[in-house]
Amino acid sequence: MGAVVKMRSWIRNLVLLGLVLSMIFSLIACTEETEVTGKTAAANDGQEILITGLQDSDYKITVGELKKLPVVTKKAQSTRANGETVKIKATGCLLEDVLQQKGKSVKDYSTIRFTARDAYSIAVPPDVLKNRDIILAYQIDNKVLDAENEPLRVVIPGERAMYWVRMLDRIDLETGAKQTAIKKVVFLETAVKALPQEDYQYFDSNDKAIKTKDLVETYAGGDKPKNIFIKAGDGLYKNETPANFLGAYIKISGQEAPKFLAPHLPQGMHVRDLLFINYGETSFLAYSQGQKVLSLQTLEGQSGIALSDLIKQTGLSRAAKYKFNSLNAESLELAVNELGSGLIYQNDQGTLVFACPGATDKSLENLLSMECMNP
Numbered sequence: 001m002g003a004v005v006k007m008r009s010w011i012r013n014l015v016l017l018g019l020v021l022s023m024i025f026s027l028i029a030c031t032e033e034t035e036v037t038g039k040t041a042a043a044n045d046g047q048e049i050l051i052t053g054l055q056d057s058d059y060k061i062t063v064g065e066l067k068k069l070p071v072v073t074k075k076a077q078s079t080r081a082n083g084e085t086v087k088i089k090a091t092g093c094l095l096e097d098v099l100q101q102k103g104k105s106v107k108d109y110s111t112i113r114f115t116a117r118d119a120y121s122i123a124v125p126p127d128v129l130k131n132r133d134i135i136l137a138y139q140i141d142n143k144v145l146d147a148e149n150e151p152l153r154v155v156i157p158g159e160r161a162m163y164w165v166r167m168l169d170r171i172d173l174e175t176g177a178k179q180t181a182i183k184k185v186v187f188l189e190t191a192v193k194a195l196p197q198e199d200y201q202y203f204d205s206n207d208k209a210i211k212t213k214d215l216v217e218t219y220a221g222g223d224k225p226k227n228i229f230i231k232a233g234d235g236l237y238k239n240e241t242p243a244n245f246l247g248a249y250i251k252i253s254g255q256e257a258p259k260f261l262a263p264h265l266p267q268g269m270h271v272r273d274l275l276f277i278n279y280g281e282t283s284f285l286a287y288s289q290g291q292k293v294l295s296l297q298t299l300e301g302q303s304g305i306a307l308s309d310l311i312k313q314t315g316l317s318r319a320a321k322y323k324f325n326s327l328n329a330e331s332l333e334l335a336v337n338e339l340g341s342g343l344i345y346q347n348d349q350g351t352l353v354f355a356c357p358g359a360t361d362k363s364l365e366n367l368l369s370m371e372c373m374n375p
């Protein structure tokens with residue numbers, strides 16, 4: 001009798017041990033499985049996104065809450081600046097549906113700025129807001145987002161991948177991010193001659209750079225714009241926050257110069273081949289790019305940028321009179337009807353010259369700026 005009890009408890013212990021072991025094994029198997037296939041579907045549900053400009057106070061929404069909104073899935077494809085293709089299938093909700101919950105629409109805003117956990121940030125302009133779907137994706141290619149993408153990735157099918165912000169952290173809804181009227185064009189090549197130039201290590205090259213802060217403090221008066229507009233020679237047009245802009249550099253020599261960059265800004269935010277930077281009422285124009293993409297005209301065998309296109313592209317205001325200033329504070333005033341054949345060119349020494357033939361020939365070396373005169 002005693003032996004049977006003993007034996008039974010022995011068997012019971014063995015069975016228990018077996019159970020425990022199999023539980024441990026299945027647990028291990030489970031963890032192994034999640035490591036192979038990625039995180040569980042709900043892994044990022046508790047993560048929060050901050051939205052400003054939607055309500056009086058900051059508004060926070062979790063990934064889990066976004067999942068309760070209607071689900072959209074769309075394929076999108078775009079080329080990176082380096083020519084590679086980014087191709088993804090995005091599953092998520094529409095930003096429009098998030099705003100609709102609070103009685104707002106994407107179209108109510110002039111700019112929406114997305115900022116990521118790696119400090120990447122980009123402003124989406126009004127024409128994109130009006131015409132495109134903005135997806136807040138919590139799944140890409142049917143998978144939960146990985147560390148490079150979580151908690152959300154913005155995807156705007158049909159637009160370039162620079163808008164597809166990974167690791168989304170906050171959304172700033174802005175109204176009135178409008179470009180103010182330009183009153184003065186400052187020529188970058190001449191302007192940098194009077195600024196401190198630093199060595200800037202750029203991959204294998206030792207280039208020169210100026211601080212954007214020095215540039216605007218020297219030439220843009222006391223302007224404090226809320227947005228800084230940047231245009232590149234290839235047509236890229238974007239705007240930057242004062243915080244991002246004023247902590248950066250313009251590399252003025254070497255590859256892709258002039259180039260907006262900073263060691264602390266993700267490379268996707270760097271802008272190569274700058275055409276102009278509009279900072280408040282001042283437009284900083286790079287002659288080197290202007291010469292490639294603006295209309296040219298020829299004057300007495302010299303080819304240079306035509307003033308009419310320069311005015312049009314930078315948005316320089318109309319005025320009855322314009323004043324041209326040189327680096328050494330010489331100046332020249334011209335009535336608008338005298339400008340027609342005016343030309344800005346680079347002489348053999350690489351110096352910018354303004355020339356305008358008239359009754360009396362007029363020209364100015366080391367051209368620094370062109371400004372509107374008040375009547």
Ligand SMILES: Nc1nc2c(c(=O)[nH]1)N[C@H]1C(S)=C(S)[C@@H](COP(=O)(O)O)O[C@H]1N2
Pocket residue numbers: 079080081086116117118120161162163164165166167168266267268269
């Ligand atoms: N958070 C974050 N998102 C980002 C970037 C970045 O640097 N950080 N780069 C952008 C740019 S410039 C491009 S072209 C695409 C590149 O997509 P990929 O990172 O999936 O290759 O991501 C965009 N989203």
Ligand SMILES: [Mo]
Pocket residue numbers: 080081161162268
């Ligand atoms: Mo990019």
